[in-house]
Amino acid sequence: MVRPVTNHELEALLHEAGYGYAHGAFARQVNHAAGDHGHLRYDASTVYWWLRGRCPDRHIQELITTVLARRIGRTITVDALGLGGEGTQVGLHYPGSPREAVDVGSRLWRMTVQRGDLVAATPFVVAAALNTGFAWRFDPADATVAHQGSRRILDSDVTALQLFADQFAELDRQHGGGAHHTRTLMSDFLYRNVSPMLHGTYTDAVGRRLMTAAATIAGQLAFMTYDAGEHGAAQRHFTTALRLAKAADDALYGAHVLANLATQAIYLGHGPEAVRLARAALDGAGRAPASVLARLHTTEASAHAMAGDRRACTRVLARAARALARSRPGDAPAWAGYFSPAHFAGAALRCHRDLQLHRQAVRYGPAALDVPAGNVRTRVLHTALLATTHAAAGDLDEACLLGKEAIQHSRTISSGRVRHRLAEFARGLTPHRSVAGVADFLEEHRSALAVAV
Template identity: 40%
Template sequence: MAVESKQISNTELERLIIESGLSNAALARHINLTGRSTYGLELRYDSSSVNRWLRGAVPAPPIPEIIAGVLTTRLHRQVPAGSLFADGDFLTVPSSPSQTVETATALWRRTVQRRDFLAYSFSTAASAQAGWWWVFSPPGTITGGARRSRIGQADLERLAADRETFAELDRRFGGGHARSWLADYLDQQVAPMLHGRYDDATGRALFAAAADLTHILGYMVFDSADHGLGQRYTIQALGLAHHAGNLALGAYIMSNLANQHVYLGDGATAAQLARAGATAAHGRAPAALIAQLHTTEARGHALAREPHACRAALHMAERALERARPEVNPAWLGAASPAHRHGAIMHSLHDLGDHTAANSYAEQALDLPADSSRARALHLILHARVLLGLGRVEESCATATRAHGMSAQLRSRRLGERFTEYTKALTPYAKVAAVIDWLALIRPTRTPLSRSPG
């Protein structure tokens, strides 16, 4: 499996283990013994567990404290628990559900404790590896934790209701508005539930809910242009969805991982990830999701300057849109409206330089749900770029001004960057009156649009 071949990333833990003279298996035995004698825990770690930690997985408390205690005794000096997993990178998906829980909850906890919103780099290789793992690895068997709290249907219903709240906040106000709230919610509310007691069916539903919420947070962080952290949330969400056995949700998360590569200009990887998601989910996912995967693939091909592949993917997307039935879509796919897909088609055609064809999708792309404020602003500024490509400068500036009028309530760096790109594209028309007016409008508000939340 791909996760087994990942090179060591936690070099600090590796250094301390070597210095202690313990083998990985011996360290695991000491951890199990200390867990039983000091904490009353029946632990079953082995050398493979230590290998996963060395490759970036982070165990849940109190395991870091136990490891630190073992190493402190062995080395005859204090080893702080907080230093052991400082360079775990959260870019791998552990093969078992329990390790996936440990790694995902550790990422939530670290985000809350350190507010590391800008601390991570983006890795193309990690996305490809996570996608390969999702397609080819079998889901694990979910078992509840040892805590007393019993998780039931009422808990799942509460998660579903809270999920709708966070998703709506993201759509209406941008990713920067509620990302800190959702990070706190995952750490304080969802993590204890994952460590609670539940049967297999409840566990799979709980894993799916946790995957969905983690994915929403990843999208919020992506919208805030913190791409490395957003990638890590998305990869951990993929692991949770995989072990939940929810293939369609995993494909949806894959589409948005691909979308992040689109935004960063890596069209080839984006197309591969989206195609993998569509292939795996074919016949087992709603048509609206298949359309999303194909439009994302098309955008990747357009960026990679592969017009034939792009148009083939667009054709498959439009066929899927014809079959789409919104009433059968799961809640997590609610925002994937036909207008969102038509916006992606318009963007693909714009990237190909076919502005006439792109413009023909503008009306459909703007037929968005009422609460999709960010998407509406993004589609408007895209349409402004399309109109500029057609030489309709005054109309383009008027359309961009409409988008700008919606930006006051949005905290979206992505939107701010789109305004910047549009403004640069206006350079050849600097003496046109409408352009002069636009520059006067945008200049005082550029900073608020681009700010990152504290």
């Protein structure tokens, strides 16, 4: 029986090099590359087993990269071969150059399309996240991103990409990152449309705009993947988006992506590390518009709250409020327009809840629920958070009313964070299940879970 291919990275490289149906010829080239020192006798059956999980030693892997690079016409790293489990490392580490960023991004998007289960199962590595943040902040700017490839990329091509980015962001706001078909569509779009463009021919000016557009879509996919609860995959997409933003020389968008990575670290309970990431984002943003500063300060305040530092949280939250008061419509890029007073209030609510200041937290409730139209997920998240805070403060009736409202709104949203927040609320109510209103909510929650499954 023929075994299925498991090493899709090597398979794709063989096809790109023209060896997809000539495994014997490829094996002979590897034998030849070894020269008189190797005396290798590889054949088509050897390649068959490489494609199905067998791993040659490092020296042989280097010979394989030499043969493939000669045929394809670009550098191929050992990690790109998918041998020995390296595929799980794709996208985890910050690329050192724009070309490496393009190659790593292309491999990550291809893996997401072809082996989404493998990418989804990768873990979040907080040390790698910190290294990414520091590299983005302190690595020197790229001198040029101009490239020679098979297809000329024009400004009109980049403009079209930016339109797609806006549409993907709207899908996320309306339906949540947990909508698997949307993320699959985005991954396929990056793999089949954006990757060939990044490997095309473009000037430095067009290339910078192209990198921005690619970073925007990759960053949106990263956030949606985080929202879905696939945290290792999300980290890898965030890292790719950050490096593309660096190549684009777009410090503002890079700071936004790094703040999202900090937000993910907060969600996963890495408070001190999230503080460092948020500070790197603020430091690297430069002379940012007030609305962007408001968002970045808010992220840092949330990280301090998670870390249990009440004084630092209060100080930075005040900076965020002042920046928000200075902001004006149109003072920031379009991607930053989502951050509203309701988003700030929701973050302030979360900060005070994390610091166990429940009575102070509920004061932000009305403002946190005044969410702009279309931000369905934000409304559900804030409603469930406010319900949890009321429950912690002893207001069980108000908590249950808000909880039921959150469940009703959540029916149109697919989001791991929403499910987590509702489950968190339900767990907090369980000791009070003898109360009639609490029992009603818990039953409604169980029914909602059954429908979701």
